[in-house]
Amino acid sequence: MTKSKQKGGLGFQDFESFNDAFLAKLSWRLHHNPSGLLSRVLMGKYCGDTPFLQVEHRAAESHGWKGILIGRDLMLSNAGWAIGNGEYVNIWTNLGLATPPKYDLWVQHHSSTPNGQATIQQVLPHEEERILILKPSKTGAPDKLIWLGTCSGIYTTKTGYHKALELVETAATPAATAAIDWEKGIWNLQTASKIKLFLWKIFQRALPVGELLAVRNIGTTQNCTRCDTVESINHLFFHCEFARKVWRLALFSTCFDSRGLLDLATEWQHLCTLKCLPPVGVATGPLAPWILWSLWLARNNRIFNNKDATPEEVITKATAAAHEWLQEQKADDKPKTNPPRQSLPYPNSTILHSDAAWRGDLHLxxxxxxxxxxxxxxSFMSHCHYVNSPLVAEGLALCEALSCCIAKGLRRILCKSDSLRLIRALHDEAPVSEIYGIVADILNLSLAFDFVSFAWTQRSENKAADALARQAL
Known part of the structure; x- marks a missing residue:
């Protein structure tokens, strides 16, 4: 039995992928909580002096431990290292682990050591710039294994499941499958969630039409109730004369003829791009998914409720439902994200504003x-080379500012930054693996103060620091 190749599938093999994703979650917890009771028992029994990430299968091992190693291998297939002090990661043994496709190279950083850049030029000259862009911890934070499937670097079962499916697709032998882009063609469509699930059932052949029910020996007839032809998915939605009339009534800006459409899956991407004429009121989202949904409802009403509908009623209901849903989305477009709660300043505390300016072409x-x-x-300013993003620059600015405050002997600090992601990372509300070492340094530097608080401020209230950053740039 071969594994399913479609990312949206939910066959037996996909339950196996779910199981692997949950096993990877357990392996993630064992690695990041070595002091836990379960971790100490299993590591003591099966690992010995070998690190958990490197231990191999043994001739005699329990079924549970074998499953944990399967989960660990899935975890490592999309894991990398956030460099802290650089003591754990070895560029020769961890290089393959740290370089999955589409992600930057995570290798040990030598630039802080004497003649560090010369060492990089000698050992890995072709990776010099990418190594120097890494910003390790200066205060000794340990290297941290991160999951590259999330921005926070924390493993989630959902992203692990998708990674398991990708591995299944890579390992499976090529087969003739429908050309469905699940992300673009289904899950990211601007339509209701129930419609997305309905489309998923269509393309997974999980919709209980007559043809598929007959395969499972369910029901007494497999024919269409309107034209007495075998009711397949393509027949129900396109080839039936009733469905053709509905599609002809759809007010698309370009002509659409369903008579020559042989397969829904191969033409689906084109259907989603069809635009409606302005008076219809469905201009920002696809109408095709709602037409399929209305055809399905009309079919069920005819079979189960003995209620028939005309093509005009079907297309009207589809258009009205699409329009109503889109109007509700416009009403909810206002951002609902609130900034972190502001901390009250400590009496006689010093106010610290920090900001950064960044040039991507120069990594400056x-x-x-x-x-x-x-x-x-x-007022103070500085500059830093080999900076890979504005967020890293914001973190470096706050780190330098705290070091300056320590040098001046200040004891009570209220830090303000207009970078919401940085402040949330410092509050541990939304960790970001990209600035793991910088956040660790900021938190370590904050231990030098009697009082320190990190608060978000509007950009308009941070103009002085912003001007200094631009001048330094």
Missing amino acids: AGLGWTIDEEGQTS
Whole structure:
């Protein structure tokens, strides 16, 4: 039995992928919680002196441990290393693990050591720039295994399941399958969730039409109730004369003829791109999924409720439902994300504003910060090479600003930044693996103060630090 190749599938083999994804979740917890009771028992019995990530199968091992290693291998298939102090990661033994497709190279960083850049040029000259872009922890945070399927670097069963399916697709032998782009053609469509699930059933041949029911020996007839032809998915939605009339009534801006359509899956992407004429009111989302849904409802009403509908009623209901759903989405377009709760300043605390400016073509960042102390404002700025993103630049600016405050002997600090992602990462609300080492350094530097707080501020209230950062850039 071969494994399903379609990402949206849910056959027996996909339940196996679900199982592997849950086993990977268990392996993730064992690795990140080595002091737990289960971890200590299993590591003591099966690992010995060998690290969990490197231990191999044994001739005598329990079925449970074998499953854990299967989950571990799935975890490692899409894992990388966030560099902290660089002591754990070895560029020769971890290079393959740390370089999955579409992700940056995570290797040990040597630039902070004497003649570090010369060492990089000697050992890995072709990776010099990508290595120097990495920003390791300066305060000794340990290297951390991260899951590359999420921005936070934390493994989730959902992303693990999708990765397991990708591995199944890679390992399976080529077979003739429908050309369905599940992300673009189904899950990311601008339509209701129930419609997406309905489409998934159509393309997985899980819709209980007459032909498929007959294969399972269910029901007494497999013919269409309108034209007495075998009721397949393609017949129900396109080849039946009733369905053709419905499609002809659809007010698409370009002509659409369903008579020559032999297979729904191969033409689905084209159907989703058909635009409606302006008076219809369905301009921002596809109408085709709603037509399929209305045809299915009309079919069921005819069979189970003895109620028939005209093609005009079917297309009207489809258009009205699509229009109503889109109108509700417009009403909900207002952002609902609230900034982190502001902390009340400690009495006599110093206000620290930090900001950064970044140039992607040069991988250069300008850092600026101001210190408001007893009515007097001091301005500072710096710059940093090999910076890979604006978020990294914001983190470096705050890190440099805290170091400056420590050097000045300040003890009570209220830090303000206009980077919402950075503040949330510091509050551990939304970790970001990209700035793991920088966040660790900021939190370690904050231990030097009697009081420290991190708060988000609007960009309009951070103009002075922003001007300094631009000047430094």
